[in-house]
Amino acid sequence: MSDAPAEHQKTAVHFGAGNIGRGFVGLLLHNAGYRLVFADVAAPLIDALNDTPSYTVHEVGEGGADHAVDGYTAVNSATDEAGLVDRIAAADVVTTAVGPNILKFVAPAIARGIAARPAGAAPLAVMACENAINATDILEKEIRSAAAGEGLDDGAVDARAVFANTAVDRIVPTQEAGGGLDVRVEPYFEWAIEKAPFGDAAPDIPGVTWVDSLGPYIERKLFTVNTGHASAAYFGRRAGAEKISDALADLDVRAKVEAVLAETKALLVAKYGFAPEQQQAYVTKILGRFANAELPDTVERVGRAPLRKLSRHERFVGPAAELAERGMAADALLAAMGAALAFDAHDDEEAVRLQALLASGSSDAELAEEITGLDAGHPLHDRVVALVADARVGRPA
Numbered sequence: 024m025s026d027a028p029a030e031h032q033k034t035a036v037h038f039g040a041g042n043i044g045r046g047f048v049g050l051l052l053h054n055a056g057y058r059l060v061f062a063d064v065a066a067p068l069i070d071a072l073n074d075t076p077s078y079t080v081h082e083v084g085e086g087g088a089d090h091a092v093d094g095y096t097a098v099n100s101a102t103d104e105a106g107l108v109d110r111i112a113a114a115d116v117v118t119t120a121v122g123p124n125i126l127k128f129v130a131p132a133i134a135r136g137i138a139a140r141p142a143g144a145a146p147l148a149v150m151a152c153e154n155a156i157n158a159t160d161i162l163e164k165e166i167r168s169a170a171a172g173e174g175l176d177d178g179a180v181d182a183r184a185v186f187a188n189t190a191v192d193r194i195v196p197t198q199e200a201g202g203g204l205d206v207r208v209e210p211y212f213e214w215a216i217e218k219a220p221f222g223d224a225a226p227d228i229p230g231v232t233w234v235d236s237l238g239p240y241i242e243r244k245l246f247t248v249n250t251g252h253a254s255a256a257y258f259g260r261r262a263g264a265e266k267i268s269d270a271l272a273d274l275d276v277r278a279k280v281e282a283v284l285a286e287t288k289a290l291l292v293a294k295y296g297f298a299p300e301q302q303q304a305y306v307t308k309i310l311g312r313f314a315n316a317e318l319p320d321t322v323e324r325v326g327r328a329p330l331r332k333l334s335r336h337e338r339f340v341g342p343a344a345e346l347a348e349r350g351m352a353a354d355a356l357l358a359a360m361g362a363a364l365a366f367d368a369h370d371d372e373e374a375v376r377l378q379a380l381l382a383s384g385s386s387d388a389e390l391a392e393e394i395t396g397l398d399a400g401h402p403l404h405d406r407v408v409a410l411v412a413d414a415r416v417g418r419p420a
């Protein structure tokens with residue numbers, strides 16, 4: 024019998040065992056040889072993961088294949104903080120896919136896990152995988168603030184953790200009710216992670232694209248994939264479509280989405296110097312992904328959380344404001360924002376809040392500023408106020 028220590032199996036704690044958690048980030052970490060620990064607040068999901076030894080990621084559409092994921096465990100982060108902290112203390116990697124607004128809620132447990140790491144442990148790699156610009160920076164700020172409460176100053180956090188921003192791209196629709204843990208996804212994926220924070224000790228995750236500067240990647244992704252996707256959802260919803268592929272099959276909706284993407288292309292080319300034909304090829308590829316009729320993605324999922332999507336640095340106001348500041352056209356983006364203001368989905372808490380705001384007694388200017396974060400001095404301000412006024416026509420004051 025050998026006295027050699029058993030080989031260390033790398034562990035990854037992933038927050039959010041939902042669509043992108045099981046269907047993308049979890050899959051790539053599993054394939055990279057990590058023992059996966061899913062952390063989530065949904066008790067039935069945690070029980071299902073602990074009771075089911077494996078699930079399958081089904082890639083649907085051209086070139087798709089099936090991939091099994093196994094060897095994971097799951098912890099309820101709402102009820103078992105001690106168990107969660109122990110796992111983070113012993114982990115190599117922590118990732119999240121919970122939604123940008125939830126990061127502040129997962130940060131305290133990560134901070135406690137960082138504080139509980141054994142002396143001499145390699146730094147924990149922390150990477151938020153959310154649709155938001157520099158989501159890991161948002162998470163890091165919350166972790167540092169919670170770590171201070173655990174007696175860890177910034178130097179101590181630096182010695183125990185490395186934070187890297189990422190951009191994740193794979194369309195994972197809402198899964199069929201009763202479909203168990205299996206996930207249907209599109210075949211395409213891209214996970215770009217900034218390399219510099221890791222020095223020469225980056226985690227080995229096959230499939231990741233390591234980049235020197237994430238800024239252009241995340242803006243290109245958010246302002247092309249997500250701006251185009253949300254435009255298809257809001258214009259599609261107004262045209263009566265339920266599925267994103269049906270929205271794209273409507274020639275009028277498609278033309279409006281293409282006009283939006285022509286504007287964000289102009290911005291990305293001007294700002295980052297992307298070659299116009301390269302950006303056009305990226306746009307064309309993305310429109311093909313949206314049109315994938317085998318992917319049961321809905322305008323309701325893609326349009327979810329309209330207040331987040333209409334906020335200052337998000338997929339509409341972000342590029343539209345920069346275009347206006349450069350004296351460039353943003354008419355198609357403004358039209359998409361008008362369609363977003365009409366998004367009315369009873370199961371979506373933000374859509375309900377948006378419609379309540381529009382029906383409230385606040386002035387058009389007050390609402391425009393509250394929703395978009397654009398103040399009176401901004402070149403887009405008056406046009407956004409006009410959009411809000413249009414969206415309120417016919418509503419009781």
Ligand SMILES: NC(=O)c1ccc[n+]([C@@H]2O[C@H](COP(=O)([O-])OP(=O)(O)OC[C@H]3O[C@@H](n4cnc5c(N)ncnc54)[C@H](O)[C@@H]3O)[C@@H](O)[C@H]2O)c1
Nearest residue numbers: 039040041042043063064065120121122123153154194195
């Ligand atoms: N679905 C996609 O196509 C896609 C693609 C790229 C990026 N994203 C991003 O990934 C993130 C997750 O999206 P999704 O589509 O997987 O959503 P989802 O709703 O399917 O999954 C989110 C999961 O987070 C869990 N959760 C909520 N609060 C939590 C908490 N406090 N602690 C732990 N878990 C918590 C939920 O229970 C749910 O299981 C979002 O930021 C989204 O923008 C999604």
Ligand SMILES: O=P(O)(O)OC[C@@H](O)[C@@H](O)[C@H](O)[C@H](O)CO
Nearest residue numbers: 154191192193194195249252325
């Ligand atoms: O997740 P959201 O709500 O920010 O945006 C909805 C979709 O556009 C999004 O989930 C895409 O499917 C995904 O970003 C593709 O990579």
